[in-house]
Amino acid sequence: MELKDLISQKLESNFPEAELEYSEYRGELNIKFNKKFVNSICKFLKQDSELEFLLCEDVTAVDWAKRKNRFTVVYHIFSLKHNFRLVLKADVDESDCSIDTVSSVWKTSDWQERETYDMYGIKFNNHPDLRRIYMPEEFEYYPLRKDFPLMGIPGSLPLPKK
Amino acid sequence: MGLEAKLDSDGFLVTQLDTVVAWARKNSVYPMPMGISCCAIEMMAAADPKYDIARFGSEVMRFTPRQCDLMIVAGTVTYKMSHVVRKIYEQMPDPKWVIAMGACTSTGGMYRSYSVVQGIDQFLPVDVYLAGCPPRPDNLLNALIQIQNKIGRTRAKDFQNLKLPELNVIQNN
Ligand code: SF4
Numbered sequence: 001m002e003l004k005d006l007i008s009q010k011l012e013s014n015f016p017e018a019e020l021e022y023s024e025y026r027g028e029l030n031i032k033f034n035k036k037f038v039n040s041i042c043k044f045l046k047q048d049s050e051l052e053f054l055l056c057e058d059v060t061a062v063d064w065a066k067r068k069n070r071f072t073v074v075y076h077i078f079s080l081k082h083n084f085r086l087v088l089k090a091d092v093d094e095s096d097c098s099i100d101t102v103s104s105v106w107k108t109s110d111w112q113e114r115e116t117y118d119m120y121g122i123k124f125n126n127h128p129d130l131r132r133i134y135m136p137e138e139f140e141y142y143p144l145r146k147d148f149p150l151m152g153i154p155g156s157l158p159l160p161k162k
Numbered sequence: 163m164g165l166e167a168k169l170d171s172d173g174f175l176v177t178q179l180d181t182v183v184a185w186a187r188k189n190s191v192y193p194m195p196m197g198i199s200c201c202a203i204e205m206m207a208a209a210d211p212k213y214d215i216a217r218f219g220s221e222v223m224r225f226t227p228r229q230c231d232l233m234i235v236a237g238t239v240t241y242k243m244s245h246v247v248r249k250i251y252e253q254m255p256d257p258k259w260v261i262a263m264g265a266c267t268s269t270g271g272m273y274r275s276y277s278v279v280q281g282i283d284q285f286l287p288v289d290v291y292l293a294g295c296p297p298r299p300d301n302l303l304n305a306l307i308q309i310q311n312k313i314g315r316t317r318a319k320d321f322q323n324l325k326l327p328e329l330n331v332i333q334n335n
Binding site for chain 2: 134135136143148149150151152153157158159160161162
C-alpha cells in the first residue's frame with residue numbers, strides 16, 4: 001500500500017471525529033483537522049511504529065485576514081524512516097485564538113510555537129514557556145498579522161535616547 | 163627631509179602641544195568593530211593584508227569599548243539591538259567617533275520594515291556615512307581618512323569646560 005493511503009487509513013480509523021480533510025500540493029500530502037485533536041494526532045503520527053514522524057521541521061501560521069476561521073496553524077513533520085514529509089493544518093478562529101501545544105510531542109516545537117505566538121498572537125495551551133522570542137517582551141502587537149502596517153506602529157518600539 | 167632631517171639638523175621642533183596630541187590621536191585610532199551583519203565581513207577584509215588598515219594606524223581592533231575611540235557600526239541595526247549599540251557607545255571614553263557603515267546602518271537600506279531602525283542617526287551621533295551594500299574595504303579606509311582629518315582639526319579648547327551632552331554636539335559637527 002502506498003504510504004499516503006496508509007496514513008489516511010490509519011488516521012480515519014483512529015480519529016473518526018477529527019473532521020479530516022486531505023489535499024495534495026506538489027506531491028505533498030496535506031491533512032487538515034479539527035484543532036482539538038492536534039495533540040493526539042501528532043502523538044499518534046510520531047509514535048506509530050509504521051510511520052514514525054520523528055522530526056517536526058516547522059510550526060507556523062497563515063493569516064487569512066477576512067476569512068471566518070482567521071488563522072491556519074501549519075505543521076511540517078518529517079518521517080526519517082520513509083523520507084516523507086507531511087503537512088498538518090488546523091484552523092483557529094480569532095475569537096478563541098488558541099490551540100494545544102505539541103511541544104510535549106516534539107521538543108523542537110517549543111521555540112517554533114513561541115515564534116508563531118510572537119508573530120501571530122496564537123496562544124498555545126499548556127506550553128511550558130510561552131513568551132515572545134523575537135520582539136521585546138513589552139511589545140503589544142503581532143507583526144505578521146495582515147492588519148499590522150509594514151513600517152510598524154510609531155513609538156511601539158522604543159529607541160535609546162540620543 | 164621629513165622629521166628625522168629636521169631633528170638631525172636643529173635638534174628640536176617648535177609646535178603646539180595641541181597639534182601633537184591631535185596628530186598622535188588621529189594616527190592611532192582604535193576601532194570598536196560593532197559588526198552586526200554582512201557588512202562586518204568587509205570590515206574584516208579591510209583589516210587583512212590586502213587592504214591593510216594598519217597603514218592608517220588602526221589595526222588594533224579592540225573588542226572592548228573601553229579601549230576604543232572609533233565605533234564602526236557595520237550591519238543592520240534592529241530596534242532590539244539599538245539599545246545594545248547605544249550602551250556600547252556610551253562605554254567608550256571621550257572623545258569618540260562613529261562610522262555608519264553600509265546602507266542598512268545609514269538609512270535602513272533594503273530593510274524597509276517595522277523591525278529595523280531606519281538610520282542609526284536616530285539614536286547615535288554619526289560622523290561619516292558610508293554608501294554601499296556592502297561598501298568595499300577601500301571605501302571604509304576612505305571613511306577612516308575622513309575621520310582622521312576631522313580628528314586632526316580637533317583642538318583641546320573645543321572641549322574645555324563642557325558637559326557630556328555638549329561635548330557630543332561639538333565633536334560631531
Ligand atoms: S548594507 Fe548590505 S551588506 Fe551591509 S549590513 Fe546591510 S544588507 Fe548587509
